Amino acid sequence: MYKIMTAGPTQVRENVRMARSLETTNPDLDLEFYDFYKQTCDDLKGLLHSSGSAYILGGEGILGLEAACASLTEPGDRVLVIDNGIFGKGFADFVTLYGGQPVLYTCDYKRPVDCGKLREFLEEDSDFKYATLVHCDTPSGVLNDVKALGCLLDEFHILSVVDSVAGMFGEYLNVDESRIDILCGGSQKALSAPPGLTLLWVSDRAIEAMENRSTPIASFYANILTFKNYYKDKWFPYTMPISDIQGLAAAVDNVKADQEIFRRHEKIAAATRQAVTEAGLSLYLKSGYSNTVTVVQVPEGVTDEAILSIMRDKYQVMISGCFDILAGKVIRIGHMGENANIPDMAQTLDAMDKTLQELGVPLKCRMKDRFLELLS
Incomplete structure (x- = not known):
């Protein structure tokens, strides 16, 4: 599952x-x-x-x-x-x-x-x-x-x-x-x-x-x-x-x-964005980041499908690609509703860390570790 x-x-x-x-x-x-x-x-x-x-x-x-x-x-x-x-x-x-x-x-x-x-x-x-x-x-x-x-x-x-x-x-x-x-x-x-x-x-x-x-x-x-x-x-x-x-x-x-619903989404989203960027990946947006989804540019030298398939098939974590003008250019993490919690986001970022390492994408830090540090 x-x-x-x-x-x-x-x-x-x-x-x-x-x-x-x-x-x-x-x-x-x-x-x-x-x-x-x-x-x-x-x-x-x-x-x-x-x-x-x-x-x-x-x-x-x-x-x-x-x-x-x-x-x-x-x-x-x-x-x-x-x-x-x-x-x-x-x-x-x-x-x-x-x-x-x-x-x-x-x-x-x-x-x-x-x-x-x-x-x-x-x-x-x-x-x-x-x-x-x-x-x-x-x-x-x-x-x-x-x-x-x-x-x-x-x-x-x-x-x-x-x-x-x-x-x-x-x-x-x-x-x-x-x-x-x-x-x-x-x-x-x-x-x-x-x-x-x-x-x-x-x-x-x-x-x-x-x-x-x-x-x-x-x-x-x-x-x-x-x-x-x-x-x-x-x-x-x-x-x-x-x-x-x-x-x-x-x-x-x-x-x-859920009295903390908006604060929870805000904290999870901010920590996710910071962990992703400190690892050396680029966000698609320049400003106006939502607290429900983080959109990351696909690193040079790899494809969105390679990232998505390894995360899904090897690590059992499913995230989204995109379509229309963004097809093949970005991957999307949904941290909304029941997804907006620390253990599941840590698991997701861990799967991304391992997948990108396997694909030869250099990272400046482990996203999972930095995410947990920011929320500790």
């Missing part, structure tokens, strides 16, 4: 697995399930400080990104796509799919979005129905200041859609203070439940924008409005994956009980 230290999905705690194995009822007909679902959604609202609505959708986290764009976009709408990463740019595909006109604001992929420069851009052109941005762009690990960016967009009366699939629960996030209109999350990252569920936080003004469309939403499964009255009407638009949601509720309870 591999030690899963990828940039998501993450390891899953035993109580989450057991919750998914409990006897289930008919989620369409059992009124108690509607209460259970609503309580779980209310817990999610509380954890991320949202006064709007929260929904759990049956589908992997990418469903939330598409649902946000499907529900807001009408043909011809201009949509600002804030692009400083692979997932940030990817929003343009969803906008186009539903007839919108994406306008890319592209900036340095190795740094977070500069709020001042974005302001200058918006002072010249702010005619956008909504804007999309990413909290933590998982391929690069860059962390954007969504509070500052969300408030800036609000100042220009632009709705905001934020992908925080790889950020939330590892990075502090306040939906209301950040003026976020649709926040998208997933079950399999720092929340540490299995993949398969989308989490959405939706503001009242986003709901109003959906209801005031002049054209119908061009989707059923990705239509956020179908969930609006689920509790009052005791009706879901499709049968809820009840076992997955029972597991998710257990994971939510784990997060609620």
